[in-house]
Structure formats: C-alpha cells, structure tokens
Amino acid sequence: MTVRSKEENEVAKTFEDFKYLTFDVVGTLIDFESGLVGCLKTIGAEAGVDTDGETALAFYRQARYMPDVGLFPDDLVRVYLQIAPKLGLPAERRFGEQLRDSARTWRGFPDSAEAMARLAKRYHLIAMTNAQRWAFECFSKELGNPFYASFTADDTGTEKPDPAFFEKVFVFIEKQGGTRDDILHVAQSQYHDIGISRKLGLTNCWIERRHAQKGYGGTIEPDNFTTPDFHFTSMAALADAVEQTKAA
Template sequence: MSKSFADFRYLTFDVVGTLIDFEGGITGTLAEIGREAGVAVDGEAALALYRAARYMPEAQRFPDDLARVYGVIAPKLGLPAGEEFGARLRDGAATWSAFPDSAAALARLARHYRLIAMTNAQRWAFEHFARTLGNPFHAGFTVDDTGTEKPDPEFFRHVFRFVESEGATPDQILHVAQSQYHDIGISRRLGMTNCWIERRHAQPGYGGTIEPERFTEPDFHFTSMAALADAVEASLPA
C-alpha cells in the first residue's frame, strides 16, 4: 500500500452488507414467518440457501428477486408456500437496519470526502437505505442506473465517468466494501485502492455473499466502519 487517506477525494461504498445488515434483515423475516408457522429457522442455513438461490441463472434484480428466492428456499426450510410470504421477504428490504456504526461513521467521513454509493440493489430500495443511513451520499449508483451488477467492471466505469465529470480521477477514489467477490477483487483488478470492511470477522464463511474464487488482500482492512472513521480522523487534520 503506497497511498494515505489524504490522497483521496472520494470514498465509494458498497451498501448492502457493508452499511446495511441485509443478512439480519433476511434471516429476521424468515424467522418471523417460521415462528408464525411453528418452524425454527437456522439463520446460517437459511443464508446458504439464499446465496445459492440468489445466483441461479433466472435471478432478477435485487431485492425484487427475493420474492422468487423465497419460493426456492421455503420448502427446504419447512416454511409455508405462498406469494404473500415472498412479497413479505422482498418488501422487508425497506425496513432493513443499518449496522450500528454505519450512519455515525459515514457522517464523520463526509467531513473529509465526497461519499458515493455503489449498490447492486434497485433504486427503490437504495432510497430507503440512504434515509436509514442519514442521506450522507454525494451521489448514488444502483443496478437501475448502470444496467449491470458488480463485479461487472462496467458498474465501476459508470462511477469513474462521474468523478471525471467533476474534475477528478479514479485514482482519487478509495473503494470501501465487505464483499470480496463483488467489490474487493474487481476493484483491485481495475487499479483502485480498496478497503475491506470484514463484517463477518467473528463468523465463519461468507454468509449470504458468494464466495470468491480467490481471496484478495486489501489495501486497508478493518472490521467495522467505526474503525475506518477512527483511522481517517487520526491521519487527517481536523
């Protein structure tokens, strides 16, 4: 790593999984449905089934796709069938919680950088997420805006063109994310500096996120957004 926090004008963020606790949101809704049906739901098992279903060839845009995903995984979890339950899982995205440190850390970081959201979620869901996070973003890019999902390089190129329109260059971006598969690996291949927020540091496996073919050593590595904000404030003038 040759860059310092002073070298960046922008921080770009994965949202779902880095700032918003989508695993807790999904397993929470499944557990609620299970309780109503008298079925206990194992959260990690549910996430493994979700991950497999989410990356089927017929997958649609997220989180609308959660209605389809429910139909795939419900029988394997012993949960009741019915479109109303799939809709409940999908619509629950509007109420997913931020990680406890996300909003405060973003507010601190916004004092030093322009913050840009990069999410594979649809615009309707991102608008809920942004409000939950305190609307800290200078700009936001969704699957609806780019027509593609990370780790497609074209998603990142949309952001590159945006910062160039503001007179900056891609090497002035620090990309912050929890997903090795969707963000850390591809950002390295595109020559970006990256920061891995290892949200599952106390848990085994990759949870609801697809496992990468290979691990990418990040430029910066923290286990929370608060730790990133602390490190930035310690290295930059107030």
Template sequence: MELTKSLTEFKYMSFDVVGTLIDFEGGLTTCLQAIAAEAKVTIDSEEALSLYRAARYSENADLFPDDLVRVYLAIAPKLGLPVEEAYGIRLKESAKAWKAFPDSAAAMAELAKNYRLIAMTNARRWAFEYFSEALGNPFYAAFTADDTGTEKPDPAFFHQVFDFVAKDGGDKADILHVAQSQYHDIGVSRELGMTNCWIERRHAQKGYGGTIEPAQFTKPDYHFTSMAGLAEAVRTARGN
C-alpha cells in the same frame, strides 16, 4: 513495492451499501425467523443464508431485492416454511425496514466532512432510497442497478462511476472503494487499479453468509472489521 496511498489523499470514497453499511443478513433472517415462528417451525439463520446464497446467484435471477420473491419460493421448502408468494413479497418488502449497522450512520456522517461519498449498490433505486435514509442520506452521488443496467462485479458498473468522477473534476485514483464483499467489490476494484478498503463484517463468523464466495481472496489496501474502524483511521491520519 508501491505503498498504499494515505487516507488523506483521497477526494472520494465509494461504497458498497448492502452488507457493508446495511445489515442485509440480519434483515433477511429477521423476516424469515418471523415467518418461521408463525408457521411454528424452527430454522437456523446460517443455513437460511447459505440457501439464500445458492438460490440468489442463479441464471434466472432478477434485480435485488425484487428477486427475493423468487428466492423465497426456492428456499422455503428446504426450511419447512409455507410456499406461498405472499411470504416472498413480504421478504422483499422487508428491505424497507432493514437496519444500518450500528456504526454506519455516524461513520458516514464523519467521513462526509472530508470526502465526497458515492453509493455503488446492486440494489434497485426504490430500495436504495430506504437504505440511504437509514444512513442519514450521506451520499454525494449514488449508482444503483437501475442506473447502471448492470451489477457488480461487472467492471462496467465501476466505469460508469469513473466517468462521473471524471466529469466532476476527479480521477479514479482519487477514489477509495469501501466494501465487505470480496466477490462483488474487492477483487474487481483491485483489477481495475483502485485503492480499496475491506470492511470484514463477518470477522467473528465462519463462511461468507449471504455473499457468494470469491474464486480467490484479494488482500485489500486497507482492512477494518467495522466502519467505525475506518472513521477512526481517517481521524488519526488527519491528526484529528
């Protein structure tokens, strides 16, 4: 059985951004709860995320987070919220203020000392710029849905990153792919022969929240419940 590579052997770390580094579920539900309060109704955050997930992953979906306008109009009636496009636009625009998880920025700053960090996000470039700023702009390179013309889990997204790394003097084997989504990242990265690291952000919660459930669970090479856990493991591996 082939052993997982040591954390000291990688030159690059590639990251899912929304859900792994940026708390998109918190950002979505905070905005929806504010709209609900104004409308004098009560909503359940987990129900809202479940409805979001069902509406988001449809055949007529647009790029994220622009698609939140359409998604809002689809879920608002089921939550008892006002069905008006202005509120959908408000939900989309809320992405500009979504917060990084409390451990993300510090962990990324630490990891950037030893690795070249690559963002791989299904978000559009305009939104990524806000996310990157919230994280302290730690990235060596960034690939968005605008750049790739596709979204994960499409292998084509990953192959564009492989091509970039090859031109940079590296190889696919030099990358550790870090993500929270089994569906978008962990499964396909395994199929493509990458070493991967699962950040299980919802370890204390049931279900998959706002992320689509995978057809099957993929056991990752590395598994942490936070970015702080990964950073600590790197320190230990490097003897720091």
C-alpha cells in the same frame, strides 16, 4: 489495517490522497443478513417452524446467485419460493413479497450512520449498490442520507462485479475533474467489490463484517481472496483511522 506492499509496484497511499469514497451498501453499511434472517424467522414462527439463520443464508446464497436472476430486492420473491421448501416454510408468494418488502425496514449496522457522517466531512461519499433504486432510498434514509451521489442496479443496468458498473462511476468522477486515483472503494464483499476493484486499479478498503463468524454468510464466496489495501472490521474503525491520519 493493511496497506498494499511496494513490492506490488504500488506506492502506499494515505487517507489524505483520496477525494471520493465509494461504498458498497448492502452488507457493508446495511445489515442485510439480519434483515433477511429476521423476516424468515418471523414467517417461520407463524408457521411453527424454527429457522436457523446460517442455514437460511446458505440457501439464500445458492438461490440468489443462479443464472438469469432478477434485480435485488425484487428477486427475493423468487428466492423465497425456491428456499421455502428447504427451510420447511410455506411456499406461498405472499411470504416472498413479505421478504422483499422487509428490505424497507432493514437496519444499518450500529456504527454505519455515525461513521458515514464523520467521513462525509472529509470526502464525497458515493453509493455503489446492486440494489434497486426504491430499496436504496430506504437504505440511504436509514444511514442519514450521507451520499454525494449514488449508483444503483437500475441506474447502471448491471450489477457488481461487472466492470461496467464501475465504469459508470468513473465517468461521473471524470466529469468532475477527478480520476480513479482519487477513489478509495470501501466494501465487505470480496466477490462483488474487493477483487474487481483491484483489477480496475482502485485502492480498496475491506470492511470484514463477518470477522467473528465462519464462512461468507449471504455473500457468494470468491474464487480467490484479494488482500485489500486497507482492512478493518467496522466502519467506525475506518472513520477513526481517517481522523487519526488527518490529525497527524
């Protein structure tokens, strides 16, 4: 665990200082990389093609983060048609739709649901996802519906790291009498969450899901690495730390 230094003109906070935990969902709580790769491997097996997971994620990342893309996961149809030839897969729309629809069955990381249930006993949990509402409802169900409130790309009209996404959440919390000082933002993406949350004055917690793997997988690499306020490699470790703080 890491805590921001006082040299950065911040007073170090403890877990008792927060009322709200805001969460990135896809990649932090839902294992979208395994979901994507699993579906592409299934399509590949039917076509007699051996699909390498990390190669597929690299092509996905390039295709997903182009200008003027659609909302996620609907955009996976376009993404598939772009990356299929590079992977030797059949470039047919029906397979793109299969990739899109696979989002309904993506699983949470093994520790996600249990950790969220523990955290929900102490905080209001708020989802902040770049996914569309239809997909988020599937993800929330997979996680045990732990959220007090949720914000999707459909609700905000934008995607993180756009500050406007965060502003929608700030307005919601302010209407409840809270401030951004009451928020701990929890996420795995340096690009979408950790960097921008720091710029907006939030305390953040980086869940480094790919700590045992090289590179950024399906998530775009940030221009600059942001040292988080708190740093764990799993949601279970975060929940443990919270409970230890409360018990102390």
